[in-house]
Every structure is written in C-alpha cells, then in structure tokens.
Amino acid sequence: MSVNAQIAVLPAGTSLLELREVTLPAPGPYEVVVEQTSFGVCHSQLDRIFDPTRAGAMLLGHESIGRVLAVGSQVNYVGAGDQVCITWIPRSPLDGRPPRPSRLALPDGEVATSHNCFTWGTHAVIDEQYVVRMPDDTDPDLGSIIGCALMTGAGAVMNSIDLRPGESVAVWGAGGVGLCAIAGAAILGAGRIIAVDVSDAKLDLAAKFGATDGVNARETDPVEAIRRLTPHADGTAGADYCLDCTGIGTNIPVSLAAVRPGIRGAGIRGGTDVLVGIPREPFKIDSFDLLNGEKTLAGSVGGGCDPVRDFATFVTWTQEGRFDPTLLVTDHFRLDQINDAVDALHHGRVRGRAVVTPGDAASVGRTP
Incomplete structure (x- = not known):
C-alpha cells in the first residue's frame, strides 16, 4: 500500500x-x-x-x-x-x-x-x-x-507531585503546557492556584482554567507576591508546589524561592519545585535555599505519564465537563x-x- x-x-x-x-x-x-x-x-x-x-x-x-x-x-x-x-x-x-x-x-x-x-x-x-x-x-x-501539552502539564500534577486537597500550586508560564497544569491542579483539588506570567492576556485565560490568582512577573516580584498569597499556620509562607513550565533558566531559582521552606526540628519538610519545561540553558540555583529550606527540586518528563492509562483519564475529564x-x-x-x-x-x-x-x-x- x-x-x-x-x-x-x-x-x-x-x-x-x-x-x-x-x-x-x-x-x-x-x-x-x-x-x-x-x-x-x-x-x-x-x-x-x-x-x-x-x-x-x-x-x-x-x-x-x-x-x-x-x-x-x-x-x-x-x-x-x-x-x-x-x-x-x-x-x-x-x-x-x-x-x-x-x-x-x-x-x-x-x-x-x-x-x-x-x-x-x-x-x-x-x-x-x-x-x-x-x-x-x-x-x-x-x-x-493530548499527546504533549495536556500530558506534560496536567500529567506533572497527577504524577510528579503528591498534591493533597487544599494545597497551593504556583505555575510559571501560562502557555499551553502551563494552562494544562493549572487545569490539572484545579481538577485534583488544589486550594490556591497561582499563575505567573508576563502577559495579562495569558493570566486572564489562566483564570478560566482554574487559577485563583494571577501574578504578572514583569510588574511585581513574583516570590513576594506568592508568599503573601500563601501564608501557613506554622508561620512559613510559600507555595506547596511550584511548576516551572517555561524552561527559562533564570526562572528556575525564582520558582524555587517561591516554594515554602521546611521547619528544622519539627519534621516539616519544605515544598517542591518541579521542572516541567525543558531548560534551554544552564542555570544556577541558591543551594543554601534548597538545603536550608529542605526543599525539593524535581524533574518531570512528559508529566511522568503512562499514555494509555493517563490519556483515558483526560478523556474522562473532557466527557465530564471538567476540562474544555x-x-x-x-x-x-x-x-x-x-x-x-x-x-x-x-x-x-x-x-x-x-x-x-x-x-x-x-x-x-x-x-x-
């Protein structure tokens, strides 16, 4: 043939x-x-x-x-x-x-x-x-x-973090992959969902996918903005999870800084920053922030998806009207x-x- x-x-x-x-x-x-x-x-x-x-x-x-x-x-x-x-x-x-x-x-x-x-x-x-x-x-x-944007963004929320209902998620980059991560966080029960971008139009669109807050990183310090939005009863501040969907090297230490720190001696570990976008250049991080805050920096390739298993989940979301x-x-x-x-x-x-x-x-x- x-x-x-x-x-x-x-x-x-x-x-x-x-x-x-x-x-x-x-x-x-x-x-x-x-x-x-x-x-x-x-x-x-x-x-x-x-x-x-x-x-x-x-x-x-x-x-x-x-x-x-x-x-x-x-x-x-x-x-x-x-x-x-x-x-x-x-x-x-x-x-x-x-x-x-x-x-x-x-x-x-x-x-x-x-x-x-x-x-x-x-x-x-x-x-x-x-x-x-x-x-x-x-x-x-x-x-x-479904074969890249949804798998990579929503899949990272499903498979690369242990999101519990009510926890906070900040997503760097409200493009196709970031919007899918925001939608996944909303569907899986996140509390505060913060979209970070430099475009107000993209932040407005992020709200339609479930973002509760938008931060324009061109106009304000995103780390301080996220800390103000995510106070915790133990006195710390910061998102439980940050997902960097941009792949921009200079964004990665910033998203890591926006993750909540742990509390030494209390058995409370810090939050997790996940690299979802492909880094296009070498980047540096604040190793003291990572170590002293007992934070985690993790990678997520293709959202950690099993295509057969997870594509079926995404179809169900769409059929049930939870994802458009x-x-x-x-x-x-x-x-x-x-x-x-x-x-x-x-x-x-x-x-x-x-x-x-x-x-x-x-x-x-x-x-x-």
Missing part, C-alpha cells in the same frame, strides 16, 4: 518549513501509517527549528489525532480504521524493543529524520509505540493536544500556514495552543 502525502519538511540551513509531496511506502514491521485529523504546534519544536547546529532535513511534531490507514506485520495493538493519538512518550517502553525514530525518503533522494515521531503533515509513518488507541468520539481539539479543550486551542491554522503558526508561537502571539488541520495546501511561506 502506498499513500500520497504532504509533509512539512525543515531543510538544513533554514528555519522555514517546506511542504513536500511524498509517496509513503508500505509500513515496516513495527510501523503505523496515520492519516492526520489535526496536530498541535509545540514550543519545544522551536528549539529544533532554530538550532544552529542542526544538519540535514528534519521531520517535526509530536502530538496529533488521526486514523490508522495501515499497520506493519508485527503490529497487533491497532488496526486500519482505528482512531489514535500520536505522542512522543513510548506506550510500552518496557517491552524490550526500543522504538525507532521516523525516517522518510524524500523525492530528491535525501532522507529526513525525526527525533522520535513526526506529525506535521497530512500523514505520518511512525513506530507503533508512539500511538495510543482512542475512542471514536474523541474531540479533535483534545486529540490534537476548545478553551485551550486558541489558534487554528491550515497546513499551508505552518510557517505562520511557527512564527506566531515564536513571537508570543499564541495565548494557548496552536492547532493545524491538514487540508488542501499547495505552498507554504513566511507570514507577510
């Missing part, structure tokens, strides 16, 4: 994507061919697009929803016609077979590679470990962001506008999550 597809390819030496007409080969033994319904545009892809050391053509994207067209001879988890989500976290990492990154031969003979999977195109050919079977009635907006994916998806683009989507995200014009719906696209170019 061969499929004609349009794939967004990032050539070497440029930050502009090009749409390539490609005939996809039959899937390999462990591969799945997915026809895309919609896919998300994640901030982490900007790191690859603007990486000056990048060599060779690349395939991008790692969250989407679509239907299976064909499967390889060794695939038994899904079959043709199944609706699936694509994600960059392997579904079964302990099965003894590491998933293989996607590679695609282009018409000019060059081979484009991916970091793990790819979703920016009308179709994707990926290792079957990167697909998760979904109900047929899954909302397309939910499906397009249409509120998170603030910007829609066609496939031939993929560079416009990247430009909007790069320059901070996307309040929540940008989603692309593949359609008829003959060309792709820079935003005028």
Whole structure:
C-alpha cells in the first residue's frame, strides 16, 4: 500500500518549513501509517527549528489525532480504521524493543529524520509505540493536544507531585503546557492556584482554567507576591508546589524561592519545585535555599505519564465537563500556514495552543 502525502519538511540551513509531496511506502514491521485529523504546534519544536547546529532535513511534531490507514506485520495493538493519538512518550517502553525514530525518503533522494515521531503533515509513518488507541468520539481539539501539552502539564500534577486537597500550586508560564497544569491542579483539588506570567492576556485565560490568582512577573516580584498569597499556620509562607513550565533558566531559582521552606526540628519538610519545561540553558540555583529550606527540586518528563492509562483519564475529564479543550486551542491554522503558526508561537502571539488541520495546501511561506 502506498499513500500520497504532504509533509512539512525543515531543510538544513533554514528555519522555514517546506511542504513536500511524498509517496509513503508500505509500513515496516513495527510501523503505523496515520492519516492526520489535526496536530498541535509545540514550543519545544522551536528549539529544533532554530538550532544552529542542526544538519540535514528534519521531520517535526509530536502530538496529533488521526486514523490508522495501515499497520506493519508485527503490529497487533491497532488496526486500519482505528482512531489514535500520536505522542512522543513510548506506550510500552518496557517491552524490550526500543522504538525507532521516523525516517522518510524524500523525492530528491535525501532522507529526513525525526527525533522520535513526526506529525506535521497530512500523514505520518511512525513506530507503533508512539500511538495510543482512542475512542471514536474523541474531540479533535483534545486529540490534537493530548499527546504533549495536556500530558506534560496536567500529567506533572497527577504524577510528579503528591498534591493533597487544599494545597497551593504556583505555575510559571501560562502557555499551553502551563494552562494544562493549572487545569490539572484545579481538577485534583488544589486550594490556591497561582499563575505567573508576563502577559495579562495569558493570566486572564489562566483564570478560566482554574487559577485563583494571577501574578504578572514583569510588574511585581513574583516570590513576594506568592508568599503573601500563601501564608501557613506554622508561620512559613510559600507555595506547596511550584511548576516551572517555561524552561527559562533564570526562572528556575525564582520558582524555587517561591516554594515554602521546611521547619528544622519539627519534621516539616519544605515544598517542591518541579521542572516541567525543558531548560534551554544552564542555570544556577541558591543551594543554601534548597538545603536550608529542605526543599525539593524535581524533574518531570512528559508529566511522568503512562499514555494509555493517563490519556483515558483526560478523556474522562473532557466527557465530564471538567476540562474544555476548545478553551485551550486558541489558534487554528491550515497546513499551508505552518510557517505562520511557527512564527506566531515564536513571537508570543499564541495565548494557548496552536492547532493545524491538514487540508488542501499547495505552498507554504513566511507570514507577510
């Protein structure tokens, strides 16, 4: 079986994507061919697009929803016609077979590679470990962001901290991942939920996801603001948990400082600061604050999610009306506008999550 597809390819030496007409080969033994319904545009892809050391053509994207067209001879988890989500976290990492990154031969003979999977195109050919079977009635907006934004943000609250009802959570960065973390904290019963950003528009949107307070870090000291909002009966102040969803190195010691300290001799440990966003540069922390406050600095990759288990939870949240994916998806683009989507995200014009719906696209170019 061969499929004609349009794939967004990032050539070497440029930050502009090009749409390539490609005939996809039959899937390999462990591969799945997915026809895309919609896919998300994640901030982490900007790191690859603007990486000056990048060599060779690349395939991008790692969250989407679509239907299976064909499967390889060794695939038994899904079959043709199944609706699936694509994600960059392997579904079964302990099965003894590491998933293989996607590679695609282009018409000019060059081979484009991916970091793990790819979703920016009308179709994707990926290792079957990167697909998760979904109900047929899954909302397309939910499906397009569940494989990264929702998994990473809400998953960190579910899996990377031990949140108890009434405890306080501060979230640095009210973009797509941060908004999902805020929603997860609200759904799981946090008391005070503080959104920290430099955009009032994003802070206003955060309130719709459950943030009880917004702190504009450009206008006020976020550490002092959070301490004022989170007094504790034992005399300490600070959030029980901070989640840094920005990946900005200078933010990390600040979010750590905003975590409540422990009390020596009383058996009360300090709070936890969780790195959710990918640090893009080396950073320094106040080691005395970490040690003397008996605080914890932790990492969370993909929200610590088990995709099969946790995606089902996110679907339930949506079905029960506790999470509205249409509120998170603030910007829609066609496939031939993929560079416009990247430009909007790069320059901070996307309040929540940008989603692309593949359609008829003959060309792709820079935003005028």
